[in-house]
Amino acid sequence: MASEIVIIFDFDRTLIDDDSDRWVIKGMGLTHLFNQLRPILSWTSLMDRMVKELHSQGRTVKDIAECLKGVPLHQRTAAAIKSAHALGCDLKVVSDANKFYIETILKHHGLYDCFSEIITNPTLVDEHGRLQIFPYNDLASPHGCHLCPSNMCKGIVIKRIQASIAPHREAKFIYLGDGNGDFCPILKLGKGDRALPRKHYPLWELIRSNQEFVEAEVHEWCNGEELEHILLALIDRISGEDIKKAPVDESR
Structure with a gap:
């Protein structure tokens, strides 16, 4: 049986070449307020505060889009x-950005339908037309991971x-990421999987410093050309x- 290939993309500075949160902050004139509130709010709460402002x-949701x-x-x-x-x-996004930002960008580039799942901080537009951003994990129930x-x-x-x-089919995972938050999922990959850290970014440094804990095969990349070449x-x-492992039909 052929293995399913599951490709998981981080979003900011991996799938896109910038940070979507910071792009909105800078592009919509929120830098001063962001700098004021950064020391006292968690990141997701801060992003929600930015869109509230x-x-x-x-400014409308359409303006943000x-x-x-x-x-x-x-x-x-x-x-x-x-x-x-x-x-x-099977392509998926696993990101600490948010649903509205990711979906907006993917749809703009005609990529949304390529992904079977987008796992990120949820969003909604309320009855007043305000975008709201919520944490993926309920902060009242800590996940307990120090990484x-x-x-x-x-x-x-x-x-x-x-x-x-796992209960249904064999799968090989390819994980592409750049940040500190991508190190924990890399540690969950096995020997048949591949980790693709972006070179000179925090994930790349973490893998280089902790190679003994990483079972996946590591392939570094710098830009879109290298990403495409390595991934394909x-x-x-x-x-x-999989073809080499396939049983030979000796009845022919």
């Missing part, structure tokens, strides 16, 4: 995503995905490994 200024459409996404990254999807891989921020443990998310697949080569290699 925009609403109080008369227009700002997000300018976030840089490398054309080769987009091509890699489309190719991986066309090859039958991850209080609102989301990506390691727990990865274990849930692995458990949902790995998909081809994993598919080739």
Whole structure:
């Protein structure tokens, strides 16, 4: 039986080439307020406070969406995503950004339908038209992971995905990330999986400093061209490994 290939993307500075939260803060003139509140609010609460401020200024959800459409996404990254999807891989986003920002950007670039699941901080637009951002993890019920921020443990998310697949079929995981919060899920990968840290970013440094704890095969990348080349080569290699393992029909 061929292995399913599950590709998990972090979002900020991995799938896109910037930070979506900071893009809105800077692009919509919130830097001063952000700097004032940063020391006293958790990140997700701070992002919710930022969009609340925009609403109080008369800025709409549509205005935020227009700002997000300018976030840089490398054309080769987009091509890699489309190719991986066309090859039958199961693509997911696991991110500490938020649902509205991620969906807006993916839809703008025609990539939304390539992903089977987006796991991130939820959002809603209330009856007054204000965007609200909530933590993925209920802060009243701590997840207990010292490696991850209080609102989301990506390691727990990865274990849930692995458990949902394991009873039914074999899967090989490819995880692409850049930040400190991506180290915990990397530790949940096994020897048949691949970790793709962005070179010279915090995740890359953490893996280099803790190689003895990482079972997955590591492939570093710098930009969209390298991401596309490495990702598609790995998909081809994993598919080739499955062909070699397939039983030979000797009745012919």
